[in-house]
Amino acid sequence: MFTNKEIENIRREFPFLKLKPNGKNIVYFDNGATTQKPREILENIQNFYETENGNPHRGAHYLAMKSTEVYENARQKVADFVGAKKASEIVFLRNATEALNLIAYSYGLNNLSEGDEIVISIMEHHSNLVPWQQVARKTGAKLKYLYIDEDKQIPFSEIEEKVTEKTKILSITGASNVVGTNPDIEKIVKYVRENSRAKIILDGAQLVPHRKVNVSELDVDFLAFSGHKMYSALGIGVLYGKEDILNEMEPFLTGGDMIEYVYEDHTTFLNAPQRFEAGTANVEGAVNLAAAIDFVNKYGMERIDEYERYLTDYCYEKLIKLEYLEVYTTSNKNRAPVISFNFKEAHPHDVASILDTYGIAIRSGHHCAQPLHRFLGSNFSCRASFAIYNTVEEIDYFVDHLEDVRRILGIES
Numbered sequence: 001m002f003t004n005k006e007i008e009n010i011r012r013e014f015p016f017l018k019l020k021p022n023g024k025n026i027v028y029f030d031n032g033a034t035t036q037k038p039r040e041i042l043e044n045i046q047n048f049y050e051t052e053n054g055n056p057h058r059g060a061h062y063l064a065m066k067s068t069e070v071y072e073n074a075r076q077k078v079a080d081f082v083g084a085k086k087a088s089e090i091v092f093l094r095n096a097t098e099a100l101n102l103i104a105y106s107y108g109l110n111n112l113s114e115g116d117e118i119v120i121s122i123m124e125h126h127s128n129l130v131p132w133q134q135v136a137r138k139t140g141a142k143l144k145y146l147y148i149d150e151d152k153q154i155p156f157s158e159i160e161e162k163v164t165e166k167t168k169i170l171s172i173t174g175a176s177n178v179v180g181t182n183p184d185i186e187k188i189v190k191y192v193r194e195n196s197r198a199k200i201i202l203d204g205a206q207l208v209p210h211r212k213v214n215v216s217e218l219d220v221d222f223l224a225f226s227g228h229k230m231y232s233a234l235g236i237g238v239l240y241g242k243e244d245i246l247n248e249m250e251p252f253l254t255g256g257d258m259i260e261y262v263y264e265d266h267t268t269f270l271n272a273p274q275r276f277e278a279g280t281a282n283v284e285g286a287v288n289l290a291a292a293i294d295f296v297n298k299y300g301m302e303r304i305d306e307y308e309r310y311l312t313d314y315c316y317e318k319l320i321k322l323e324y325l326e327v328y329t330t331s332n333k334n335r336a337p338v339i340s341f342n343f344k345e346a347h348p349h350d351v352a353s354i355l356d357t358y359g360i361a362i363r364s365g366h367h368c369a370q371p372l373h374r375f376l377g378s379n380f381s382c383r384a385s386f387a388i389y390n391t392v393e394e395i396d397y398f399v400d401h402l403e404d405v406r407r408i409l410g411i412e413s
């Protein structure tokens, strides 16, 4: 667990904390959407452009080779971070959404047909839902949902019922961005392997930034995540895929940097990862993601996880006691650092706008999870989500101002 002194020091590394929106100290609780960046990550961008900028994999001059070197070093760092066996299993893309689409289009469209089934959970973010709807629509495969119980957990009977030998894809979130649920991926993978030949995809967008993930130990076929939810710059994301599967997949985008030989009438393609990295790569993003990995490793994922769970438990226990709120986050303490809730008598946008006048940033809306919200009986919610620089004092400040929301909106006690 971090000491107060350590948290103070961590907070000093984040320039955004000097902001004073509406004249108030900023309390940033929208980390599930994107995290703020520490000074070393910001400086890393400038350093890259001052000393390492070139077009990788092309050219024999110093900067072309330098950018290739830092790009490939970043790939190795990501591979080590997620426990991939080889750096070539790491594909750099824009974000988790692009990674999930790549799997759906390159693998799904080419390997599924009528009679096949795709299994996802009702908790999925649209990025791990809409691409599978598209695959189902185009191939005739059937899309099935794993539903959750009252405590927002997937009953194992759902897996036993929905996963069959017809299942070709099981794509599931490692952590819900709304209800915080962390499905038991190990147990699910074991069952899926024993009862189907499905490819298993883990949406790690809300998992990888908060917990140690090891793809080899979990034995998932694919993992997707975004750097920007883990202190790195926007525009860089990762697809992990098992080497043999990646190399059998059709390229998603074609063009420069991914070909072996191009003839007038046909082309042969490089193996992964280049196979899926058409065009000039986002070297700055990859290098920046590597710096973000150094940043979290400096503190240790276990300690980050422990601290964020402490914040989440603290906030959850406070909110659950307020009878004018409905809290959607699971009560299970094995959960992601997100607390979703609604005022029984106020619209989330009103709540978020009023909190903003106190410098508090929460998310309001459907959080790209409309089917889940409908399942929960609401169209939208408020969400507070935490990161390493948040504190219990900020949570106290936030909870205190929930009363102001009621007062300003004229909600009777």
Ligand SMILES: Cc1ncc(COP(=O)(O)O)c(C=O)c1O
Residues within 6 Å of the ligand: 032, 033, 095, 096, 097, 098, 125, 127, 128, 173, 175, 176, 177, 203, 205, 206, 226, 368
């Ligand atoms: C669970 C989950 N999956 C996928 C995504 C998509 O991430 P990105 O927008 O970075 O592609 C998000 C973003 O909030 C998410 O929460």
